[in-house]
Amino acid sequence: MAADDLNRLLDDAREGFLEELVEFLRIPSISAQGGERFREGAGWVRQKLEKLGAEVEVVETGGHPVVYAELGEGERMLLSYGHYDVQPPEPLELWESDPFEPVVRDGVLYARGVADDKGDVLSRIQAIRLYRRLYGELPFRVKFLVEGEEEIGSPNLGSFVRSNAQRLAADACLWEGGAKDEGGRPVVCCGTKGLAYVELRTRGASHDLHSMYGGIAPNPVWRLVQVLRTIKDERGEITLEGFLEMADEPTEEDREAIAKIPFDGGALMESWGVSAFDRNLSGREVLEEYLLRPTANIAGIQSGYTGPGSKTIVPAEAFVKMDFRLVSGQSPKAVVELLRRHLHEHGFDDVEVVEMHGVEPAKTPVDSPVVKTSVAAWEDCGRDDAVVYPTIGGSGPTSLIATELGIPTVMTGNVAFAGSRIHSPNECVRLEDYFETVAYFTRFFRRFADER
Structure with a gap:
């Protein structure tokens, strides 16, 4: 031509x-x-x-x-x-x-x-x-x-x-x-990575309560915080038992392909308006995490009063939307079942898991x-x-x-x-x-x- x-x-x-x-x-x-x-x-x-x-x-x-x-x-x-x-x-x-x-x-x-x-x-x-x-x-x-x-x-x-x-x-x-x-x-x-999208829902009293009961009434937001801490620890590492073990190891060809990718982490951080990556990842490990590793992400949390001024309540319910990006070896159905088992073993049987949608890697x-x-x-x-x-x-x-x-x-x-x-x-x-x-x-x- x-x-x-x-x-x-x-x-x-x-x-x-x-x-x-x-x-x-x-x-x-x-x-x-x-x-x-x-x-x-x-x-x-x-x-x-x-x-x-x-x-x-x-x-x-x-x-x-x-x-x-x-x-x-x-x-x-x-x-x-x-x-x-x-x-x-x-x-x-x-x-x-x-x-x-x-x-x-x-x-x-x-x-x-x-x-x-x-x-x-x-x-x-x-x-x-x-x-x-x-x-x-x-x-x-x-x-x-x-x-x-x-x-x-x-x-x-x-x-x-x-x-x-x-x-x-x-x-x-x-x-x-x-x-x-x-x-x-x-x-x-x-x-492409796979995806498992879920909601975790917690409930307390049948209606919002005056916060004077904050020391004795169950608070679904605190319950949700406790749940989330069992999925990721204070270092940002995923602690959902069995989740990382499901993932296949990257192939040598994949690693070689990543080694050839030009990557400017500083430019990416600047475009986001941040000064560091999660867990202070740097260099080639940023690309490996982004392309080859699964994730456990909080997409949104909702509960209680979030309007202007103050309103002193104990919320009646709370929920979090989460997406898990999956790699080869992982499947959305299996990950959701893993999550349910994890909650049961950690004493969170009262937390409802709502499966939204998923796709395979x-x-x-x-x-x-x-x-x-x-x-x-x-x-x-x-x-x-x-x-x-x-x-x-x-x-x-x-x-x-x-x-x-x-x-x-x-x-x-x-x-x-x-x-x-x-x-x-x-x-x-x-x-x-x-x-x-x-x-x-x-x-x-x-x-x-x-x-x-």
Whole structure:
């Protein structure tokens, strides 16, 4: 491929591609809230895929629909996973512009869902158009799986995948979520952590009491504090019996991959506005903890009176939301049962464990052919600085494809960057990153085609 030909085509298409992205971003497809306009997201994706000549089906589920499409010819097959749903935009007062009225400021496009995941979905569709103009029809089959429930834990994706396992069969899968790191380098990720999300609930009296009874009335908040101290100690180490023992040891290949990752801990701390990492972790141990170790995180605690001024009460109830990020060897069901047993053995049978949702960890070997193709496609873009991560700290339903269907799966492309504020107000992408990603996927498809 002549780089000049692709660059010229992309330059000519930029304005139209941006208008198309803006149109997609205006649809408030908030899966947590639904609403009258939510289904427009699925319909919009369907229309774009039909214009590519794909055979498209909008499949109803127990919740929001899945868009499934196939196009191209040949024996090799590539699955592309993404989602058209987005996070709620709240708190709205922290946005500098309407989250569903995209705005470009200084070369940066601001809108809910632009980085996660509408930009990623559309960049692949646009890349296929460029590929066709340069080379003609795809000599392999592309299967698009675009769901509408990723931001609420993909509760119905498992049943869809298991019911359509033969249709989804592929040689490789492009997952959503590719990005640049803090140093501006493209990242190729080979897996995701699992997740067990729970609530721990404690109760005291049948109603809030005057705090004059604070010495004799059971206080559910103190009870909760005591529970939490048995899960993590004062040094920040996880003390949930059997939890760490469940985890598989990282492979030598994973450790070697991490050793090659450029990492600026100081820049990361500065971006967070903190002066130290948890437990004063430093250097390479920060990356190992982030990518290869499980976590026990408190996401939120609620109880009693938290308004202005004072109100002297003994609260009637308290609860904490916790998420456990899991690695290979751990499973959400097993971790929840481990937690229940832990509470029983420590005398906390009165604490209720509410299982919210969970996903399994997933992993593709760092030396898999699709990983090599992903890196080579970056080299075709003139980038020799792509970094391979054995996994990421986040979670998703990746195991449905990578583990259950056995399809090697990678996250690549760099619509997002370190400052994209995914899940936060003022979510954004840099336009140059977006168009670079369109060019990247065009080159990825060419690489994949040449491997037939």
